[in-house]
Amino acid sequence: MASQGAHDTEETVEGEVTISTSPVRFPGAWLSGENGAKKWVFYLPVIFMILFFVVPLGLTYVWSVFERTAFWMKPGFTMFSYINFFTSARLDNFLYSMFHSAIAVAIAFVLGFPIAVFVRRRITEVAQHRVILLFILPFMVSEIIRIFALRPLLQRNGLVNSVLINLRLIDEPITVILYTPTGVVIGEVLSFLPFIVFAGFLAMEAVPKYIFEICQDLGAGFWRTFFDVILPLAAPGIFAGSVFIFVNGLGVALLPNILGGPGAVNAGLIATQAISALDYPLAMAVSAIMMSTLLLLLYIGHRLFDLTRILSPIS
């Protein structure tokens, strides 16, 4: 990664060589690359993903209209699970968790994206990847540990409150930051912030350093540069990162389970609660609704920004 700069300079020289050697077919050539994609073994990962990822998620739509039995479900067609979802407090919870998730996305963007811009703009190319790697460190510690440790940090007599009281910034301990939706938002931001940094970093690949210089030379101010130049160029990556955080905020049951109070319920928690209540069709309906939300968001994003642009650095 880091030495890419060194290679890039040579690439232009060897470009001609690549063109002149059209793929030569060798007998029994597999794993070497030239006609490898034709061998069945290379299809394994994709087949595996289709079998155990695409098919199960697609079938959630079918199972969500099955009829519920005492311990399982039986084939049929009923909208009972959807009616159950849309006419109970579950819908309110779902909409609330969407709202909180959106707030978490906004906070994570404001905190994290400037880091990506800073790293791309001010740090030499060789060092950039190393700085970004710093954000892998928290990600490498179990999500469980990072989330449950927020309890002793944020609770009434926890670290945050005692520090603030000792600094005489507050008189009463703050209680709204744990076992409330606010606590869930804090947990979401802390858990998913690295992803907006990574996504922003990838997105900023589309904004070369000289663009900043051009903006400066042409006299564009800071905000103008940001909104009219950086944001449109980096939009696909930012969008992908934001959707990631938004959907995970909706779907990770652990966050409201550990940090949220009675009111904090998201789609993931509704689904897992339905599973433990043996109401499988309802769980599948929630999954189907989540999948539809995700696909809708990705579709809108693709229409607006052409998400395939994100892939240009790795192709």
Add this chain to the structure above:
Amino acid sequence: MLDEYGNIIFHRLKWTYLLLIVAALMSPVFYVIYISFNEFGFGAGRYAFTLEWYGTIFSDNLLMGALRWTLLLAVITTLITVPMGLLAAKFYKNTRYKVATVAILLSPLFVPSDILGSALLVYFKNLNKAMESLSDMLGNEWFYGWFELGFMTAIIGLIIYTLPYIFIIILITMARYRDQQTEAARACGASGWRAFWDVEFPQIRPGVGAACAFAVILTFNEYTRTNLLKGGFDTFTTVLISQLLNEGMSEQSYAMSSMVSFVAIAVIGAIIFYTFIRAERLEREARAKAAPLMAE
């Protein structure tokens, strides 16, 4: 490091901000480590440094059993995922349907764990029932219990979880490899496998190593999918959560958590450090090679 428009004080402030954010993200971990050294455990008014809890981890049967299962899961997931990541990266390089391939391989990142976990749970239960009725039709018991919730289903869930990350890491590593080298090896008469193993693999080895470390750590830390799909046994994270939501965590669990965090941070730290040194060496070599040319 600085371009001519940069202001040194602002630059330092931004660095400080960056490091503060990393520290804030790490703060819960440091707090757990801090608690694990307290003789009186969590929530006590007093604090006295001790290593006692680390010693007692190994006599805690629940934790040790969970640890054994977790390690087994991690090793087997890694052994399957990393070769699959290699195959997937190779497939991606050669296929015409790049966007579709990437979409399928990376989309598990975007599906929340609980949603995928529940979908897989119901899928496995249905598969199991379908296989059983197939067996009944054939009049034997060959297909009984293939997808019974247990070790194998947990492994499948974990592969779905880790493969996207591994795929990206290997793809990034492979981007630096130039295919002409393989062609040269092939022209010299090497078989396809030999060209891969003797020419390409040594060059992408650091990336593959990093991918292995990633897979182990990700598996170790995974909770939701494992919990939904594991069937009977306990893993490290499921023990933690059940303690947390029920009777409260034991001191041993705190010690265990911090030990696991230590190991993960040390491994990733070592990888980052190694890549730093390697990058610097490569850079130096490149500069040494370029220098005589520039002199002309």
